[in-house]
Amino acid sequence: MDKATGFAACYGCAKCTSGCPTAHRMDLKPHQIMRLLQLGRTDELLSAAAPWRCVGCQTCRARCPNAIDIPAVMDGIRAAAQRIGSPAGAGGIPLFDELFLDMIRRRGRVNDGLLAFRYRLRNGRLLDDWRIGLKMLKAGKLKVRTPSVAHIQDVARLFEPEDAAREAVP
Amino acid sequence: MTAKGLRLFPGCAADGAGAEYGRSTVAVLDALGVAVRVLADWNCCGATGARHEDRELAVRLSARNLALAAGEGCDLLVNCAACYNNLAWSRQYLAEHPQTWPAPPGAARPEAATVLHLLAVLTGEPMLERLAKKIARPLAGMRLACYYGCLLVRPGGYTHVDDAENPRRLDDLLRLCGADTVDWSFKTDCCGGSASMTDNPVAVELMARLFDSCLQQDVTALVTACPLCHVNLDAWQEKVGALLGREVSLPIYYFTELVALAMDLPGVDKWLSGHLTDARLTPRKCR
Numbered sequence: 001m002d003k004a005t006g007f008a009a010c011y012g013c014a015k016c017t018s019g020c021p022t023a024h025r026m027d028l029k030p031h032q033i034m035r036l037l038q039l040g041r042t043d044e045l046l047s048a049a050a051p052w053r054c055v056g057c058q059t060c061r062a063r064c065p066n067a068i069d070i071p072a073v074m075d076g077i078r079a080a081a082q083r084i085g086s087p088a089g090a091g092g093i094p095l096f097d098e099l100f101l102d103m104i105r106r107r108g109r110v111n112d113g114l115l116a117f118r119y120r121l122r123n124g125r126l127l128d129d130w131r132i133g134l135k136m137l138k139a140g141k142l143k144v145r146t147p148s149v150a151h152i153q154d155v156a157r158l159f160e161p162e163d164a165a166r167e168a169v170p
Numbered sequence: 171m172t173a174k175g176l177r178l179f180p181g182c183a184a185d186g187a188g189a190e191y192g193r194s195t196v197a198v199l200d201a202l203g204v205a206v207r208v209l210a211d212w213n214c215c216g217a218t219g220a221r222h223e224d225r226e227l228a229v230r231l232s233a234r235n236l237a238l239a240a241g242e243g244c245d246l247l248v249n250c251a252a253c254y255n256n257l258a259w260s261r262q263y264l265a266e267h268p269q270t271w272p273a274p275p276g277a278a279r280p281e282a283a284t285v286l287h288l289l290a291v292l293t294g295e296p297m298l299e300r301l302a303k304k305i306a307r308p309l310a311g312m313r314l315a316c317y318y319g320c321l322l323v324r325p326g327g328y329t330h331v332d333d334a335e336n337p338r339r340l341d342d343l344l345r346l347c348g349a350d351t352v353d354w355s356f357k358t359d360c361c362g363g364s365a366s367m368t369d370n371p372v373a374v375e376l377m378a379r380l381f382d383s384c385l386q387q388d389v390t391a392l393v394t395a396c397p398l399c400h401v402n403l404d405a406w407q408e409k410v411g412a413l414l415g416r417e418v419s420l421p422i423y424y425f426t427e428l429v430a431l432a433m434d435l436p437g438v439d440k441w442l443s444g445h446l447t448d449a450r451l452t453p454r455k456c457r
Contacts, residue, residue: 021360021376053372056218057360058324062334075222092368093222100219104231108213110182112401119367129370132405135446141187154274155213158230 005073009066010034016060016070026050027089030060030070037073042080049089051077092123105159108149113142176286177209177239179257181250181397182217188250188397190441194426195249195288197435202300204291206247209239215256218364225263226270232260233271236280249288249426251396252363255321255329258285262328287322289395289425290331293339298346306434308348315384315392316340316351316425318358319399334358340393340425347432352387356380361402374406378413381420391421391449393428400424404446421449 016030017023023030028050036045045051054074061070081087082094099118103110113136120126136142149155178199184192199206212235220228235257239246248254264270265281273279291297318337326334337358341351359380362373380403384392394400404422411418422445431438431451442449 021379022372025372053369055360055363055365055372055376056221057320057363059320059358059360062325072225075225078222079224096364096368097219097222100217101223101227104214104216104220109185110214110217112183112186116367132446136187136405139444139446141189141444141446143186146182146186149213150211154234155231158234159227161226161230 005069005076006066007034007037007068007073010038010068011066013065015063015065016068019059019063021057021059022053022055025053030074033073033077034068034070045077046081046084047088048077049087051075051081052087052089052091052093092119095119095122101159105156106148106152107146108152108155109146111143111146114146174284175242175244176204176206176247177242177244178206179209179212179215179235179239179246179248179250179253181248181253182214183252183397183401184250187401188424190427190444191249191397191400191424193437194424194430194441197437198292198426198429198433201304201430201433201435202292202297204297209235209246211238215253217252217256221256228256229260229263229267229270232257233264233280236261236264236283236285237271237273237277240278240280240282245284245286247286247288247291249395250398251287251319251322252398254285254287254331258328261285287331287395289322289339289343292429293343298343301343301429301433302346304433305347307432309344309428309432310348311390312344312349312428313388313390314344314349314351314423314428315354315387315389316344316357317361317380317384317392317394317399317403319394319396320358320360320363322395323358340395343425344393344428347429349428352384352389354384354387356383361399363398363402366402366406370409373402374409374413377403377406378410381407381410381418382414385418385420389420391423393423393425395425397424407447419447421445421447423449 012031014031020030028048051074056071096119180192216228216231220231261281323329323332323334323337332339344351360376362376366373400422407418427441
């Protein structure tokens with residue numbers, strides 16, 4: 001885990017957990033996660049569902065007296081859990097992120113309607129909430145085409161930092 | 171406000187499902203005499219997806235946009251709270267870790283461009299004075315819940331639009347426009363963000379808390395400064411109503427739509443007709 005998040009400074013005041021809007025759905029609470037990190041008990045963290053329940057609202061970080069970047073800790077645990085397998089508590093989040101980033105890599109921008117459609121197609125829940133999709137279509141909120149970034153190769157390169165570094169140092 | 175020129179970063183949402191936000195933003199800036207051009211060849215800021223994957227990828231996606239603006243000697247003006255947060259955070263990160271984005275030959279350093287949120291610009295002293303003179307149709311009869319959400323105000327530090335715990339700028343702006351705004355406890359609580367797609371029951375539950383709180387204040391509408399909050403709050407009211415055991419049908423406005431309305435600018439009716447929850451102006455909503 002990235003030391004830059006500052007988790008070592010946690011003294012367990014649990015302000016993070018108190019203000020967290022999704023703590024009641026977490027198997028490990030944010031302040032417990034900080035403690036397990038300090039103790040090096042990473043196995044328990046990698047199998048936890050809690051990091052996947054984080055909605056990234058930044059309330060914990062704004063209120064932490066030690067300025068720990070708790071949402072970054074959650075992101076870090078998610079990424080590490082994904083590297084070693086398919087985490088149980090992840091739900092549709094890895095698929096959604098994958099489709100999202102794929103769209104950026106290929107077009108440079110995201111077509112929100114198309115992303116929602118692809119996501120529901122891939123997770124087999126195309127008909128979920130179809131009435132909302134229909135309403136959005138009627139309201140003209142779904143664009144058929146999103147123009148790509150003109151210099152799309154510049155965007156694709158951002159996904160490969162080693163390549164970017166080579167470019168900069170010829 | 172800034173002495174440099176401004177480039178508008180449209181963002182994917184205000185350019186897509188939140189098109190009314192993009193259009194009303196441009197209309198309000200025009201009417202107030204703020205010259206902005208859209209940032210040429212902008213790319214997605216990475217939203218939350220990039221941060222989940224790799225935080226430095228998120229920084230690099232923002233760095234390209236910042237460098238494009240810096241290359242034109244301009245600062246970036248952003249109306250989406252999520253884009254604003256990503257761009258402002260990335261700028262701070264790049265100042266500390268410039269090697270994250272080794273600038274291609276000829277590119278400007280991204281840190282040279284400041285990141286400004288539209289709400290901060292419109293609530294600066296000179297803009298408020300200009301706006302006060304242009305109020306042609308005060309929003310009398312509107313009783314509004316101003317919703318700031320998360321990414322506009324938190325974590326503080328690099329997000330300096332307003333106070334993180336008790337922001338007031340939206341309230342001040344809409345009061346200047348003649349509306350009444352209410353005190354309510356959930357104005358900085360999360361709407362669920364992208365969880366409405368990936369973990370829908372959680373998002374609906376969070377939204378239900380917001381609606382429950384502001385409906386107790388007998389508001390006529392809710393106002394937001396973020397296209398992601400808007401689409402959530404606008405689209406999921408039926409499910410929220412089912413959870414609360416009552417019918418919920420509350421107009422959700424972008425603050426720029428209401429500022430435009432107060433200035434009596436053309437186009438407002440058209441923007442409002444694009445909302446999913448009926449937001450058209452009726453005697454009840456705007457006397």
